[in-house]
Amino acid sequence: MIITEGLTRKFKDLVAVEGLDLEVEEGEVFGFLGPNGAGKTTTVRMLAALIAPTSGRAVVAGYQLGKENQKIREVVGVLTESPGLYGRLSAYQNLEFFARLYGVRARAGQVEKYLRMLDLWDRRDEPVGRFSKGLQQKVALARALIHEPRVLFLDEPTAGLDPEAAKLVRDFIEELAKEERRTIFLCTHNLSEAERLCDRIGLIKQRLIKVGTPEELKGELYGRRTVIQLKSLPPAVEAEIGRLPFVEGLQADGNKLILTLAQPESQNPLIVRRLVELGGEVQWVQKMEHTLEEVYLDLVKEGE
C-alpha cells in the first residue's frame, strides 16, 4: 500500500529524512517510532504529497508520488500534528467543509456517521474552539476519515492529550485498525502506544534503523533470557550452573539467576534439574520480558 525507495528530504543543509526504504502492506497498522525531530512528520508530509522529496521514490495506494499527487491526496487521510480545526465553526461545519472538498457523495450521512461514532452528535453545533483538546482531536480524526481514505496517516494522535483522552483516542484507533482494508501509518514517540496498536514498527531517526513486529524487535536485540528464583542462592550453585556448556550468559541478582540461552524451551528443564540436584529450592521460573523502551533507547543510541 506504501512503498518507498531511497526517500530523502533535505531542508537546506539539514537532512530530515535519509534514504527511506519501506513497505507497508494493505490493512496493516504500521508504527513509525522515533524521538522528536526524527523525521516522522516530514515523512508523512512527503507520503501525503504535501511536500516533495529531495530524492527517492514512493508509491502510495498504487499512485506514484510526484506524478499522481492529486490522486494520492484523494485517497489518503491525514491527521496532522495539531488538530487545525476552524475554532469558530461547529464540528458539523468543519466536517461538512472537508466532505465537500473531498467530493464525498451522501455528505450529510457521512458527517453524521462519524459524529455519532465519536459521541459528538449532541454537540455538533457548538463551535469547536470551545471543545477540550481531546474532543478536538476526535473531530480532527473524523475529518481525516470523512472520505473513507484507504491509507490513514496519524501524526502523533495522542501527543499532548491527558491520559483519559489519550485512551479514548487510542481505543478508537484500535477499532479502526480492525477494519480489514484500512492501512494505518501511525507516527508516535510513545512506545507503549506503538506496541499496543501496531502490527509492525519501524524505528526511525533520520534513517530507518530497524523494522519488525514488536516481538521481533524485542527478541532480536536481547536474545532470550530466563529468570529463576531460588529460596537461597549459594555461590557454589551459581558457579556450577555457569559451568553448563549451553549457558551463554549468567547473572546473579539476590536469589535470582538470570540466564541467557539459545534454546530456552529445551534448556530450561536441564537447568532446573541441575539446580534440584544441587539442593536448590526453585520458587519461580520466568521468561524475562523486555520493554520495547529498552530496545528503542538502545537502537536509537546504536543509530547514532
Added chain:
Amino acid sequence: MNYRLRALMKKEWQEAFKNKMVLFGITLLPLIFLGFAAFMLLQAKGLPPEAPPETKFILINQTMFYFILLPLIIPLSIAVYAVTGEKEQKSLEPLLATPLTDLELFAGKVLAAAIPGVVISWLFFGLFLGVASLLVTPDLVLTVLAPPWLLAIFLLSPLVAIFTVTVSMLISSRMSDTRAAYQLSSFAVLPVVIPIFIFGLKEALLSLGLIALEAGIVALVDLGTVILAAKLFQREQILVRWK
C-alpha cells in the same frame, strides 16, 4: 465554478461572519462612509449660487472618492483573516492535505474576499443613490450617474478590490499577528487611490479619461500582485517557508 472552490468560499464566509473585525469592516465602515458621502453631496447642494463652480466639483469628486475607498477597505479584513486565521488555527496543513489544488486555494481566498468587497460597495452605491435622490436636486443626482462615476464604480472598484486582496494576502503570509498584518496592509494599499484623490482636488469634475487611466494602471499593478501572490500560495511554500 468547481465544487472545491465553492466549498472553500463558503467556508471563508462562514468564518468571516463569525469574526467581529470582519463584520465591522463590511457593515459599520461602509455606513460611516455613506454618511460622509451624503454629507459631501449636501454641502454641494447648499453652496450659494455665486460660489465658483470649482468648489462644487471638488465636493462631488470627494464624494466619488469614498466609493473608490470602499472596495479598497471592505475586503481588507476578510483577506487578512483568510490568511492569518488559517495560520493561527494551524488549519493550513489539513486543508493542504485535501485534493484542493494550489490554484483553487488561491482563487478561493481571493474571490471570497473580493466579491463581498465589490458587491457591498455596489450595494452602498445603490443606497447612496437612494439617499441622494431624496436629499438633493435631480441635476446633482445626474452628475453622480454620469459615465465617469459608472466607470469608477463598475470597473475601477473590482480592480481596486483585487489589489487590496492580493496585497494583504502577500503581507499576511509573512506575518503571524492578525492586527499587525491588518494595519500594515491598510497602509500598503492606500497609495493606489491617491492619484484619484489628487485629481479630485482639481477644479474640474473627474473625467472618463482619468478614471480609465487609473483603471489601466491598477489593472497592470494587479497583474503583478496576482502573479506574486499566486506563487506564494503553493503547498511546499506554505508548509516550509510561511511563518
